[in-house]
Amino acid sequence: MKHSCLNSKWILFIFFHGILLLFMSSSFQSARIPTSAIESDRLTLLDLKKRISEDPLQIMSSWNDSTHFCNWFGVTCNPSTKRVIILNLQAQRLAGTLTPSMGNLTYLTGIILGNNSFYGEIPQELGRLGRLQNLNLSRNSFGGNLPSNLSHCTQLRVLDVVYNKLVGQIPEQFSSLSKLVYLRLDANNLTGSIPAWIGNFSSLFVLSLIQNNLQGSIPSELGRLSGLGFFSLAMNNLSGTISSLIYNISSIYHFSVIQNQLHGSLPPDVGLTLPNLELFAGGVNSFTGPIPVSLSNASRLKELKFSYNDLTGTVPQNLAI
Ligand SMILES: *[C@@H]1O[C@H](CO)[C@@H](O)[C@H](O)[C@H]1NC(C)=O
Ligand SMILES: *[C@@H]1O[C@H](CO)[C@@H](O)[C@H](O)[C@H]1NC(C)=O
Ligand SMILES: *[C@@H]1O[C@H](CO)[C@@H](O)[C@H](O)[C@H]1NC(C)=O
Numbered sequence: 001m002k003h004s005c006l007n008s009k010w011i012l013f014i015f016f017h018g019i020l021l022l023f024m025s026s027s028f029q030s031a032r033i034p035t036s037a038i039e040s041d042r043l044t045l046l047d048l049k050k051r052i053s054e055d056p057l058q059i060m061s062s063w064n065d066s067t068h069f070c071n072w073f074g075v076t077c078n079p080s081t082k083r084v085i086i087l088n089l090q091a092q093r094l095a096g097t098l099t100p101s102m103g104n105l106t107y108l109t110g111i112i113l114g115n116n117s118f119y120g121e122i123p124q125e126l127g128r129l130g131r132l133q134n135l136n137l138s139r140n141s142f143g144g145n146l147p148s149n150l151s152h153c154t155q156l157r158v159l160d161v162v163y164n165k166l167v168g169q170i171p172e173q174f175s176s177l178s179k180l181v182y183l184r185l186d187a188n189n190l191t192g193s194i195p196a197w198i199g200n201f202s203s204l205f206v207l208s209l210i211q212n213n214l215q216g217s218i219p220s221e222l223g224r225l226s227g228l229g230f231f232s233l234a235m236n237n238l239s240g241t242i243s244s245l246i247y248n249i250s251s252i253y254h255f256s257v258i259q260n261q262l263h264g265s266l267p268p269d270v271g272l273t274l275p276n277l278e279l280f281a282g283g284v285n286s287f288t289g290p291i292p293v294s295l296s297n298a299s300r301l302k303e304l305k306f307s308y309n310d311l312t313g314t315v316p317q318n319l320a321i
């Protein structure tokens, strides 16, 4: 008995060392990325360069083999791993398409291509970028659907695709993007309804879905977004009433539902439940009832826009309507 007890301790001891050695060898390896992965990053960047069809500022001429790709314009690498972590080519007047091989840039945390003329579809392969935190494709001409596979990019904080030509619905799969802070899908041609699960995005600060073709009612679950600051659903085809839970998110400073088909009355205490309001706008809807006197308590309110409704009463002093 005694003997076997000692024996098992000794085995545990070795096993414990085994774990330690394993840990040490894996942390050692993470500092030495295989050269094949670095080479794959280089090939992917060259593949992307090939797909640039217009480059009036000749940005891409720096993407040549006279220097390591970590020094190419718009490319940021992790200094120790030499893997690409950020691709930032915003506002460079580039035209071209993205490439499925971008799914090989597995260390990427940011793809920032806003304000160019990229077109074509956003590749499903971006779903392979498990470290991606910032995807900013705003102000381009991307078409097709939002790629459902982005649902695997569960570290995403920013998804900004405003001013593109995207169609279809907000994919159900995006319910996994629970770390989003900025969700901006304005000025596309998205259809379907606003998913209730957006109410589960507890870090959301900006929800901006302006100027699409979204229908149905505004889910009351959005009332759970307790840190929301910017809330705009303007210029869609939304109907129904707005839940009192949404009028109760005290952090909101920008509230706009202009140009929809919403009805109902404004809560009498809205100026107290939304004390941080700077803009409160619901013009071109079918709201009825009195303009809440409590709005005079929202001391930062600069703009109150409710024209083209059936509201009655007087506007608090010093406010435009
Ligand atoms: C290659 O890139 C460097 C900067 O990285 C640039 O100075 C040089 O002009 C480029 N060469 C060509 C042929 O464009
Ligand atoms: C877009 O980029 C151009 C330069 O290419 C700049 O003049 C313009 O202000 C930018 N627009 C926005 C909205 O950032
Ligand atoms: C990169 O990705 C493409 C498409 O997803 C794949 O076919 C290719 O084998 C990958 N290349 C490398 C070098 O890993």
Ligand SMILES: *[C@@H]1O[C@H](CO)[C@@H](O)[C@H](O)[C@H]1NC(C)=O
Pocket: 090, 091, 113, 114, 115, 136, 138, 158, 160, 182, 184
């Ligand atoms: C996305 O990029 C544009 C410029 O290209 C910038 O104005 C905008 O603030 C960015 N979006 C976010 C959420 O950071």
Ligand SMILES: *[C@@H]1O[C@H](CO)[C@@H](O)[C@H](O)[C@H]1NC(C)=O
Pocket: 103, 124, 125, 126, 127, 128, 129, 149, 152
């Ligand atoms: C979608 O993402 C998954 C998970 O990252 C990946 O395995 C798969 O290859 C991606 N699909 C496509 C079509 O790239």
Ligand SMILES: *[C@@H]1O[C@H](CO)[C@@H](O)[C@H](O)[C@H]1NC(C)=O
Pocket: 175, 197, 200
């Ligand atoms: C959202 O949260 C609710 C509970 O608060 C849960 O029942 C629901 O399954 C969640 N939805 C998703 C898509 O995660």
Ligand SMILES: *[C@@H]1O[C@H](CO)[C@@H](O)[C@H](O)[C@H]1NC(C)=O
Pocket: 189, 191, 213
């Ligand atoms: C949006 O898509 C609908 C059909 O889904 C189409 O009738 C409409 O013209 C499109 N609007 C724009 C601005 O592209």
Ligand SMILES: *[C@@H]1O[C@H](CO)[C@@H](O)[C@H](O)[C@H]1NC(C)=O
Pocket: 213, 215, 216, 237, 239
């Ligand atoms: C707006 O939504 C209603 C259904 O709520 C639908 O009948 C109507 O066609 C939609 N209008 C537009 C312009 O899409």
Ligand SMILES: *[C@@H]1O[C@H](CO)[C@@H](O)[C@H](O)[C@H]1NC(C)=O
Pocket: 244, 245, 248, 250
């Ligand atoms: C509004 O929020 C407050 C806390 O901020 C809470 O006590 C109250 O019950 C909420 N009202 C509604 C209608 O949800």
Ligand SMILES: *[C@@H]1O[C@H](CO)[C@@H](O)[C@H](O)[C@H]1NC(C)=O
Pocket: 272, 294, 296, 297
């Ligand atoms: C709201 O404002 C009115 C007058 O402007 C004031 O009498 C009242 O005390 C204020 N209420 C709160 C809760 O600040």
